[in-house]
Amino acid sequence: MNAQDFITLEESYGAHNYKPLDVVLSKGRGVWVWDVDGAKYMDCLAAYSAVNQGHCHPRILQAMTEQAQKLTLTSRAFRNDQLGLFYKEICELTNSHKVLPMNTGAEAVESVIKTVRKWGYEVKGVPDNQAEIIVCDNNFHGRTISIVGFSSDHKAKTGFGPFPPGFTSIPFGDVQALERAITPNTVAFLVEPIQGEAGVIIPPDGYLREAQKICRQNNVVLILDEIQTGLGRTGKLLAEEHDGIEADLTLVGKALSGGFYPVSAVLSNSEVMGTLRPGEHGSTFGGNPLACAVAREALKVLVQEGMIDNAARMGQRFLDGLKTLTNPLIKEIRGRGLMIGLEFLPQAGPARPLCIQLKKKGLLCKDTHGQTIRFAPPLVITPDEVDWAVETIKEVVDG
The missing domain is CATH 3.40.640.10 (Type I PLP-dependent aspartate aminotransferase-like (Major domain))
Incomplete structure (x- = not known):
């Protein structure tokens, strides 16, 4: 079965109380997840902070x-x-x-x-x-x-x-x-x-x-x-x-x-x-x-395993990196630890299309309240992984 087959099953038999991005995940390890077609993504939602310790610790x-x-x-x-x-x-x-x-x-x-x-x-x-x-x-x-x-x-x-x-x-x-x-x-x-x-x-x-x-x-x-x-x-x-x-x-x-x-x-x-x-x-x-x-x-x-201290350090690194974004439609970048929000001005339109673009580049995140993207990766994220995430976000947000 391919991704579309699984999506069709969900849409046919499941209640439509969610509107997920069209990625069908089948494996996870640390901050990374893979879909049914083998594509690799960084998980920057961590199941709404349920997998702070990383996938399948x-x-x-x-x-x-x-x-x-x-x-x-x-x-x-x-x-x-x-x-x-x-x-x-x-x-x-x-x-x-x-x-x-x-x-x-x-x-x-x-x-x-x-x-x-x-x-x-x-x-x-x-x-x-x-x-x-x-x-x-x-x-x-x-x-x-x-x-x-x-x-x-x-x-x-x-x-x-x-x-x-x-x-x-x-x-x-x-x-x-x-x-x-x-x-x-x-x-x-x-x-x-x-x-x-x-x-x-x-x-x-x-x-x-x-x-x-x-x-x-x-x-x-x-x-x-x-x-x-x-x-x-x-x-x-x-x-x-x-x-x-x-x-x-x-x-x-x-x-x-x-x-x-x-x-x-x-x-x-x-x-x-x-x-x-x-x-x-x-x-x-x-x-x-x-x-x-x-x-x-x-x-x-x-x-x-020092995950709490790592969240403080990597969160600051992530936040500092995002603050170098130059898109004039950014309203505010805020966060504490690895709980970070990137909010756009209303004239920027909904943030979901940006999440879809980020998915195509291998980064999974979630929009909320229209104009805001949340970034909350597992607390095991490394400096190199933070830097990759920031560069990927720059490519999409700053164009």
């Missing part, structure tokens, strides 16, 4: 294979010998007290919404069914009904209502707006340290630090969605470190498995997580031994 593969031969799933009706070790290791690495394991990022967000509401009723004393959570305009936290309900992306929510109440949206990066939005019924502020889907939008310096101060003054829980920004992507283990803070609750996923398996987690202090009791929340696959074994090795690889 051998150590994670070995951990997965070994565990799959012993025990894959018990459900949480019984205990397993990987869960406690996963809890201990991720808590020590992130300075957390408690962990709630789930599968996908959206599940982690749904779980934290439930958990923080329960804390609001049982600990803060918010009247029943009156809890409020503050979110930010242009957020992206997933695609479930409750999450798209507080999205400002009309395409994500039109035709899917009615939506659950209890959410207030404010401008991202505006601490005064946060302060004004808090009421006696506010239980949490849910925010991305950097808005990825919105186009790699970086808030003002000190924003998270000020937000944390306001939350503490008002007995409001600060929740950071680090599903994309966490686990090395920005050159720190967690993006919160750039502002020198520790959130009350932190959401991680994607790279928590290195791309091998759906694994996510809510990292929490004991006070909030302590409100959950047996039977009130769970997941058949959440905390399964295969997921835990994979996540344990994925975390070790990040730290032991």
